[in-house]
Amino acid sequence: MERMNSLAVVAEGVRKHYGGAPALDGFDLAVPEGTVCGLLGPNGAGKTTAVRVLTTLLRADAGRAVVAGFDVAARPAEVRYRIGLAGQNAAVDEILTGRENLEMWGRLYHLDAATARRRAGELLDRFGLAADAEKRVKHYSGGMRRRLDLAAAFVLAPSVLFLDEPTTGLDPRNRDEVWQAVRELAASGSTVLMTTQYLFEADQLAHQIAVIDAGRVIADGSPDELKSMVGGDQIDLVVRDAAGLAEAARVLAAAAGRDPVADPGARRLTAPVHDRIGALTEVVRELGERGIAVEDVALRRPTLDEVFLSLTGERTARAEEGGHGEEDRAA
Amino acid sequence: MTTLIAPVIPRSRLQRLRWTFADGGVIARGNLIHLVRNPSAILNLLLYPAVMVLLFGYVFGSAMNVAGGGDYREFLMPGMFAQTMTLGVMTTMIIVTNDAARGVTDRFRSMPISRSGVVLGRACADMVNSVLELAVLLGCGLAVGWSWHRGAGNALTALGLLLLLRFALIWVGIYLGLMLTPESASAAWMPLMPLTMLANTFVSPELMPGWMGAISEWNPLSATVAACRELFGNPGWGGDSWAAAHALPLAVAWPVALTLVFLPLSARRYRRLDR
Numbered sequence: 001m002e003r004m005n006s007l008a009v010v011a012e013g014v015r016k017h018y019g020g021a022p023a024l025d026g027f028d029l030a031v032p033e034g035t036v037c038g039l040l041g042p043n044g045a046g047k048t049t050a051v052r053v054l055t056t057l058l059r060a061d062a063g064r065a066v067v068a069g070f071d072v073a074a075r076p077a078e079v080r081y082r083i084g085l086a087g088q089n090a091a092v093d094e095i096l097t098g099r100e101n102l103e104m105w106g107r108l109y110h111l112d113a114a115t116a117r118r119r120a121g122e123l124l125d126r127f128g129l130a131a132d133a134e135k136r137v138k139h140y141s142g143g144m145r146r147r148l149d150l151a152a153a154f155v156l157a158p159s160v161l162f163l164d165e166p167t168t169g170l171d172p173r174n175r176d177e178v179w180q181a182v183r184e185l186a187a188s189g190s191t192v193l194m195t196t197q198y199l200f201e202a203d204q205l206a207h208q209i210a211v212i213d214a215g216r217v218i219a220d221g222s223p224d225e226l227k228s229m230v231g232g233d234q235i236d237l238v239v240r241d242a243a244g245l246a247e248a249a250r251v252l253a254a255a256a257g258r259d260p261v262a263d264p265g266a267r268r269l270t271a272p273v274h275d276r277i278g279a280l281t282e283v284v285r286e287l288g289e290r291g292i293a294v295e296d297v298a299l300r301r302p303t304l305d306e307v308f309l310s311l312t313g314e315r316t317a318r319a320e321e322g323g324h325g326e327e328d329r330a331a
Numbered sequence: 332m333t334t335l336i337a338p339v340i341p342r343s344r345l346q347r348l349r350w351t352f353a354d355g356g357v358i359a360r361g362n363l364i365h366l367v368r369n370p371s372a373i374l375n376l377l378l379y380p381a382v383m384v385l386l387f388g389y390v391f392g393s394a395m396n397v398a399g400g401g402d403y404r405e406f407l408m409p410g411m412f413a414q415t416m417t418l419g420v421m422t423t424m425i426i427v428t429n430d431a432a433r434g435v436t437d438r439f440r441s442m443p444i445s446r447s448g449v450v451l452g453r454a455c456a457d458m459v460n461s462v463l464e465l466a467v468l469l470g471c472g473l474a475v476g477w478s479w480h481r482g483a484g485n486a487l488t489a490l491g492l493l494l495l496l497r498f499a500l501i502w503v504g505i506y507l508g509l510m511l512t513p514e515s516a517s518a519a520w521m522p523l524m525p526l527t528m529l530a531n532t533f534v535s536p537e538l539m540p541g542w543m544g545a546i547s548e549w550n551p552l553s554a555t556v557a558a559c560r561e562l563f564g565n566p567g568w569g570g571d572s573w574a575a576a577h578a579l580p581l582a583v584a585w586p587v588a589l590t591l592v593f594l595p596l597s598a599r600r601y602r603r604l605d606r
């Protein structure tokens with residue numbers, strides 16, 4: 001019981017069938033209070049189903065879930081006082097202005113008119129929407145809608161916030177705005193459970209990443225732990241001259257603590273590293289001192305595909321995200 | 332920096348009841364703002380009845396006969412009133428499906444909000460909407476020469492019966508809306524439109540082929556239409572069948588029966604959204 005008090009979300013062996021294959025198949029999760037947990041998985045992995053069970057929207061077939069100290073099945077009303085939900089679609093009203101939307105949600109959370117108005121003003125400021133507060137939401141960008149939706153979920157400053165794919169479908173600029181909003185929510189002390197299909201997004205925002213596949217968590221830990229589990233970041237090195245390959249391999253091996261994989265045809269060396277920047281600096285300095293000319297050197301994070309490859313040994317079907325490896329490189 | 336807001340938890344039954352009305356008020360208000368700000372909704376509201384009255388009153392009307400004689404436009408208006416009330420089920424259904432698709436229903440269900448308040452708000456907004464539609468139609472009717480002939484009391488009773496039908500259909504709309512997607516809800520025009528005509532709305536059932544006439548006599552809509560014709564003193568009411576002879580009690584019984592069936596069904600459906 002002692003331990004339970006410091007956990008904002010606990011799920012144990014949660015199962016849910018919709019008829020066919022199970023959507024959740026023994027889902028386990030523990031999220032400490034005041035942290036951000038990224039629930040990472042491909043389409044159809046069961047992320048939304050997990051969020052729906054935890055937010056009292058869906059009754060699990062088996063297992064147990066406790067949110068903010070209350071069992072979701074036995075005490076749903078208590079849970080609802082303590083959570084906020086921003087679902088996969090922004091539940092904003094297009095015809096109303098941003099301010100009217102927030103005032104409406106405030107009234108529905110039973111704030112009196114004056115408090116609802118004050119709270120709407122605060123949230124608009126906080127989520128960078130003050131300048132557009134009097135515009136109707138139909139004129140908002142995708143990122144603005146998302147931020148308004150996050151603000152609506154945050155009206156009562158709930159102790160646990162659930163965000164289901166808050167950046168899916170947004171361009172990078174809008175996505176960065178939403179990231180900022182999520183950081184804002186986390187900084188205020190709420191526990192945040194967000195789902196995502198992007199490793200780099202979970203890496204940016206979360207203290208803890210739980211990888212979900214076919215309805216169960218297959219890996220769970222800090223971003224660093226997860227990356228070391230799957231081999232961590234890699235240094236990719238291309239030397240200008242094939243003659244320098246052997247010596248460069250020795251340099252890289254010293255920094256990485258293991259022998260690099262060599263592709264002599266491309267004059268390329270690859271080695272996983274733990275101390276990312278330290279290792280990169282060391283390698284670059286050593287190569288410079290030894291006078292080995294380098295054509296390209298880069299730190300590369302494993303993509304979600306690679307995470308899944310090493311965790312499940314299967315490549316997941318993720319047709320629509322062809323370009324996200326680039327993002328990993330840039331992040 | 333952070334303003335922590337303590338959740339307000341209702342303590343007494345009275346407070347919970349107050350919540351229900353407060354939530355209903357907020358939701359109804361939001362829906363009415365939609366009506367006011369959405370030009371196409373207003374246009375629909377004003378234009379659709381006007382076009383229908385002109386189309387049926389003048390284009391088809393010249394070819395129409397009223398069983399037992401009488402002016403066709405006098406005969407037509409009660410049919411128009413009741414058809415508009417019936418088609419209101421589309422409004423309810425589409426709003427309910429849209430709320431579900433936008434995630435609004437999910438957020439409501441994740442909140443400590445009064446469930447009956449949500450429904451109450453929906454019902455209030457729909458009723459206000461229907462009163463406005465009815466007012467516009469009454470204006471159209473008066474403009475084309477329709478009127479009531481049996482006193483204000485009977486006329487108000489007729490309007491009450493029309494709104495009773497609309498009220499019953501709110502529950503049908505919520506029930507269907509909780510089961511359908513927005514696309515299939517919009518497609519419900521297809522079966523619904525003919526069903527509102529397979530009644531005594533535009534043509535007397537006596538003038539239809541036998542089997543069709545029988546269905547039309549028993550259409551719940553026909554009871555309301557016939558009762559309104561009777562109460563307004565418009566031509567074309569009464570008839571040989573039992574249904575036609577008992578239009579007034581049937582115009583009460585049908586909506587009450589619909590409500591008794593669909594109100595619990597929709598409440599159950601809502602509770603079972605967590606399955």
Ligand SMILES: Nc1ncnc2c1ncn2[C@@H]1O[C@H](COP(=O)(O)OP(=O)(O)O)[C@@H](O)[C@H]1O
Nearest residue numbers: 018022023041042043044045046047048049050
């Ligand atoms: N309402 C539903 N009816 C039937 N199957 C569903 C329903 N919702 C989800 N599923 C199925 O459950 C699995 C998990 O879905 P979901 O939780 O939505 O995954 P994710 O959010 O990770 O994309 C999928 O195979 C999906 O097809």
Ligand SMILES: [Mg+2]
Nearest residue numbers: 047048049088
């Ligand atoms: Mg999902």
